[in-house]
Amino acid sequence: MRHRRGGVRHVQLPHWNSEVSNGVSDEESRAAHNALTFARWEEKTGPKAPHGCESVSYEMYNSEHYLEHLRRQDEAKQFKRGAARWLFLCIIGLGAGLVAVFVDVSIDKVFEIKMRINDEVYLSVVPVWKQYLAWVGTAMALASVAGILVCYVEVLAAGSGIPEIKCYLNGVDFPSVVGIHTLLAKAVGIVFSVGAGLPCGKEGPMIHSGAIIGAMVSSLRIDETIKPLIRTQEVRDLVAAGAASGVAAAFGAPLGSVLFAIEEGTSHMNPRIMMRLFVASSVATLVSRLWAGPKEGLPVGLLGWRVPVSFGRFANMDYYILEFAIFGLMAIGGGLLGALFNCLNKRLSLWRQRQVGPRGHRRFLEVLFVTFVIASFNFLVPVLATDGGPLMIEELPDTLALYWDTGTKSMKSLFHGQEDYDLRYLSLFAVMNFIFACWNYGVGVPSGLFVPSLLTGSAFGRIIGQLVNTHLIRHQNLPLQAHPGTYALIGACAMLAGTARITISLAMILMETCGEAEFGLPIFLAVMVAKWTGDYFNRGIYDLHIVEIKRVPFLEPQPERDMIRLQVLAHTSHHAYPVLYPGTHRMAGMLSQIMLRRILELGADQGAFYGARDAAPEKVIAWAEMTSVHPFRCKTPLQYEKLLSGHMDEYVRLGPYINRNSLFVLKYTSVYACYQIFRQLGLRHLPVLGMDGRLVGIVTRKDLILAEVEDDDSDREEVEEEAAYGTYSAWCPREDSLDSEEEVGSQISTHSTQSLQLTSERTLEDAVGGMGGAGGM
Numbered sequence: 001m002r003h004r005r006g007g008v009r010h011v012q013l014p015h016w017n018s019e020v021s022n023g024v025s026d027e028e029s030r031a032a033h034n035a036l037t038f039a040r041w042e043e044k045t046g047p048k049a050p051h052g053c054e055s056v057s058y059e060m061y062n063s064e065h066y067l068e069h070l071r072r073q074d075e076a077k078q079f080k081r082g083a084a085r086w087l088f089l090c091i092i093g094l095g096a097g098l099v100a101v102f103v104d105v106s107i108d109k110v111f112e113i114k115m116r117i118n119d120e121v122y123l124s125v126v127p128v129w130k131q132y133l134a135w136v137g138t139a140m141a142l143a144s145v146a147g148i149l150v151c152y153v154e155v156l157a158a159g160s161g162i163p164e165i166k167c168y169l170n171g172v173d174f175p176s177v178v179g180i181h182t183l184l185a186k187a188v189g190i191v192f193s194v195g196a197g198l199p200c201g202k203e204g205p206m207i208h209s210g211a212i213i214g215a216m217v218s219s220l221r222i223d224e225t226i227k228p229l230i231r232t233q234e235v236r237d238l239v240a241a242g243a244a245s246g247v248a249a250a251f252g253a254p255l256g257s258v259l260f261a262i263e264e265g266t267s268h269m270n271p272r273i274m275m276r277l278f279v280a281s282s283v284a285t286l287v288s289r290l291w292a293g294p295k296e297g298l299p300v301g302l303l304g305w306r307v308p309v310s311f312g313r314f315a316n317m318d319y320y321i322l323e324f325a326i327f328g329l330m331a332i333g334g335g336l337l338g339a340l341f342n343c344l345n346k347r348l349s350l351w352r353q354r355q356v357g358p359r360g361h362r363r364f365l366e367v368l369f370v371t372f373v374i375a376s377f378n379f380l381v382p383v384l385a386t387d388g389g390p391l392m393i394e395e396l397p398d399t400l401a402l403y404w405d406t407g408t409k410s411m412k413s414l415f416h417g418q419e420d421y422d423l424r425y426l427s428l429f430a431v432m433n434f435i436f437a438c439w440n441y442g443v444g445v446p447s448g449l450f451v452p453s454l455l456t457g458s459a460f461g462r463i464i465g466q467l468v469n470t471h472l473i474r475h476q477n478l479p480l481q482a483h484p485g486t487y488a489l490i491g492a493c494a495m496l497a498g499t500a501r502i503t504i505s506l507a508m509i510l511m512e513t514c515g516e517a518e519f520g521l522p523i524f525l526a527v528m529v530a531k532w533t534g535d536y537f538n539r540g541i542y543d544l545h546i547v548e549i550k551r552v553p554f555l556e557p558q559p560e561r562d563m564i565r566l567q568v569l570a571h572t573s574h575h576a577y578p579v580l581y582p583g584t585h586r587m588a589g590m591l592s593q594i595m596l597r598r599i600l601e602l603g604a605d606q607g608a609f610y611g612a613r614d615a616a617p618e619k620v621i622a623w624a625e626m627t628s629v630h631p632f633r634c635k636t637p638l639q640y641e642k643l644l645s646g647h648m649d650e651y652v653r654l655g656p657y658i659n660r661n662s663l664f665v666l667k668y669t670s671v672y673a674c675y676q677i678f679r680q681l682g683l684r685h686l687p688v689l690g691m692d693g694r695l696v697g698i699v700t701r702k703d704l705i706l707a708e709v710e711d712d713d714s715d716r717e718e719v720e721e722e723a724a725y726g727t728y729s730a731w732c733p734r735e736d737s738l739d740s741e742e743e744v745g746s747q748i749s750t751h752s753t754q755s756l757q758l759t760s761e762r763t764l765e766d767a768v769g770g771m772g773g774a775g776g777m
Contacts, residue, residue, distance in 0.1 A: 097287025161208025201451025214242020335533025338498020461491020
């Protein structure tokens, strides 16, 4: 058995036998062993998750040290802390609302400039090819700004950002995902993406921008103002409030935004968090609604029904019960189209990963090429459909104006247009918008998927509404009156639900953005049937990008069915260490890598180290020092060895710093149960104990995800062959790394600094302290 430096050893888990496996035979148990986990597949083939992504723990760090810190807090300031929390939530809502107003105003101005350039070329009486060059050149110039911000400034500003925020709220962090650079690149880039005429919307990036504002507010010394028991939970809740505020500011839908955060964001929601999200969302909605009135020429400060909603109010929302059958068929069609969209986008995204890359010149050139093709098509269709000469947007009929208008304006036109559209050009628009949206989602620009999906669905829905009204009702003399606008709304619901698999929150958002609650039943029917249809074929677009494309160790709402029987877990590197009772394998608690690093960095200055013959000091390092927001001084194990070169024979008392609140599972606990514990409690590590209470290993997030292997059967066979012989292992501290005194963890040699190489000798976790109650475990 191979040993590593630093007081750890490789512990081989025993083979299972049928007498102690709850009736599972050897053959069945061995078959369960063959299932590949994310950690085992990553071990064999190399890292699959994005570089730098790490799990976040929302568990309370319940050490003697921290409890003493809590006892010293002044209870008289509890009211001020509560008031500070609500103030921070209002600041988040205000910030998200102001960003939404900035983006909205900027998009209108950029689109106005684009149309002004086109009109000036038209009035110059030039050939149509010169107007075409001006149109395409303007679009490519605008798209290049968005492309530069993503390809050369901040790659995480690409796309909608919803998959990344969904991961963050469920315990997986990415470097810079909630950084200020990402916010600037996202908010500015989406203005130029939409202005360039690309099939994208501002709503998804607004969710990401709001989440970043929540993270920025969480850095406003919340340890001194709010003093949360569990800092990582507090930060998560503020980020969730920011994400909900982004939805509310983008759509003007406070209730739908809260439901969206519950449905798509957090996996451990409760009424307390829901109330906080609603406060932040209400403030964001108020800011956006205050701007919506003056934008339409209404008095400043006017609110109520005269202020237009995002997608406009319907004049007539009547429908007959017989139309439910048509709505259901439309929902099935939306689910099928959504599944097709996701399938095509997955293949395209995987090709981009191999051939284009996340940043650099190739990705930027792809942005320019995609913009060129889309801008050329959108310009040429109206020109060729008329007399072939130069045009202004005011001269175009409603159907052809769809090709030049922004997505939001086009969708409102489809919802509320009174005249019938030309079905030939409307069908072409729907098909090509579907193709272009699929092609564009993943290009190196900020781009939301809400508006393109809604627009595609509304175009298909409008087509069906006109066909039903013309051929089914008028010719068959049925006692119905189909309104094409309402069919466009159902088509929009079905398409987005089939693509993103959003249900209740989508229904509420659309009811709020249309100002109509009476149409709730058809909307509910459309989103549910579309989701069920799409789920039969593949995942939603956001989960697909998280799990199958980016390979993020994300815990989905339900584990795979195979995991109910799977009981053996692979070995993995992790960022916390079990501390055992002296001379035993019984666990006393967990010590996180961040806590250990702070102890090693501050121990000499704080007098925490002592010699072998000296009495252990009673003084402990102050909690404020342990949770400092300052970055670590050392980044690698070699740097720690150099820092502690004069203290390698000394000891440090670990007892006060151990987290004694650690949860654990028994060796024969099913992986299904571990999965639910991880997801619902927001854990990062879960020790595994034998039936006698002895530590036998640790479970991490990657151990709970079954790998999806698609292209390398030889590696799979090698892993399965290894699995057949039961060579599964886990890390635990070596017995002789602890002193034999009675107190748990009372002494440990600073030679254990080398145990930082538990992380497979890779660079240490890039954390910045600020653990509050939980730490960054």
